[in-house]
Amino acid sequence: MSVQIPAAAAVPLHIHWEENGEQRSARWRSEAGMPPPKRVVIADDRTNADIAYRMACEGTALLWRGDFQNARQLLQALARRADHKGRTGKKAKPAKVPATPTEAFHLHRQAQSQRARTLAMLLIPFDEGYTIPLRRAPDVALACNEAYGRFEEPFIASMRELLGLIGAHEWRRTGVEIPALGARIHPHYGVFSPVRGEYVQMVADAPLPADTSLAFDIGVGTGVLSAVLARRGVARVIATDQDQRALSCARENLALLDLDDGQVELRVADLFPEGRAPLVVCNPPWVPARPSSPIEYAVYDPDSRMLRGFLNGLAAHLTPGGEGWLILSDLAEHLGLRPREQLLEWIAAAGLQVVGKTDVRPIHPRASDTTDPLHAARAAEVTSLWRLAAK
Structure with a gap:
């Protein structure tokens, strides 16, 4: 699964503030595409957390x-206040009870967005070479370079x-164990980590078509599904993505797994490469909603663009008797965002028919977290895993 990162602004943005009676400015950087704050004050160890949160x-x-x-401690204090914990002097307002799962989803997204904007208000200066001119600042050059x-x-x-950069660096360094491969996959910053292993195992277990000479992997992401197909005996895999971070990540992971260009070829493409294949695999984002941060582009697919693009182009890219494997969660259905009838x-x-379907219940902490606003869904x-064929 790939992550589409918003393109950087053509003109560099700057942030402006006053310090020690002087007007100052610096380059502004935000991977989430947030504009530079218009109001900036200086804060230090004496800054009160309640005042900081209000500001x-x-x-x-x-x-x-x-x-x-x-x-770091102040950011944690701001997070507690944003989560209505540790607030003093008054009680949090009772939460609105959503009437439908769809309303619950939108309220949850709204709260997440407000929380992200609030917590992003604590700023850190960087000098040349990604050094941080603060006491007890760690060396973050490698994480920033990545x-x-x-x-x-x-x-x-x-x-x-x-x-987030430091956390992504640790994910990349340690990797994610993939039982279907008997190896680790190392996600890069901005590339969705294959922590939901059930969909990987489904690709490892699904019956392959009779012709295993070629497969397309649409939206390669970390390269995990291409690696699974190659290890299963598919002679050649052509994997596509339009995000350079994903392609770089996949290239590194495939090299670590000793899968060369002869087995897995990476191409820059929006969905399909040229030609046809006996097997075409795609794991698109699952929820038709607008992402609000880079990593969410692997989960949220506005207007189901990638899903519909895959379905509409699949028949034209399958060889006679070939199959398309669509790996998709039905979370959007339980949230009332996309009914099953619409998918069918x-x-x-698209001129397709369902020739088989395998289901699995995901195993992840949120599925059993009763405090999650979206717990029921x-x-x-x-x-x-939907097995699709041309009619």
Whole structure:
């Protein structure tokens, strides 16, 4: 599954603030595409968490000049307040009870978006070479180089984004164990991690078509499904993606698994490569909604663009007797965002028929978390591998 990262602004953005009686500015960086805050104040170890939270909610950013570890603690304090924990002096307002699963989803997304904007108001300065000019600041050059690439100019970014970069670096370093491969896959920053192993296992277990000479993997992501197909004996896999981060990530993972270009070929493409194949596999984003951050592009597919594009183009890219494997969760159905009837109509309208379907219930912590606002939908969720053929 690939992640579509919004393109960087053509003109570099700058953030402006006043410090020690002087007007200052610096390059602004936000992988989520957030604009630079218009109001910026200086904060340090003396800054009160309640005051900081109120200012952040009002859209005032806090540029940190104190101890780095204290900034991490302040961010944690802001998160507790955003989650209605640890608030003093008054009780949180009773939460609105949603009338439908769809309303629950939109309220949840709205709350997530507001929380993200608030927590992004704590800012960290970077000097040349990704050094942070704060006491007890860690060396983050490697994590930043992996995510941003080479960049020498000083800039300002949010503390929350930096911690995301550090976390992504650890994911990349340690990797994710994939039982179907007997190996680890190492996700890069901005590329969706295959932590939901049930869909990988489905691809490992599904019966292959008689012709295993070629397969297309649409939206290669980390390369995990291409690797599974190659290990299962598919002679050649052509894997596509339009995101360079995904292609780089897949290339590195395939090399670690000793799968060369002769077995798995990576191509830049929006969905399909040229030609036809006996097997075409796609694991598109599952929920038809607008993403609000880069990593969400692997989960949210506005207007089901990738799903509909795959279905509409599949028949023209299958050899006679070939199969298309669509790996899709029905979470959108339980949220009232896309009914099953609509999916079946799209399949039929694309000149396709269902020749088989395998279901599995996902195993992940959210499915059993009764405090999750979307618990009912997650508990009922089923992931399916749809085997499709041209009519």
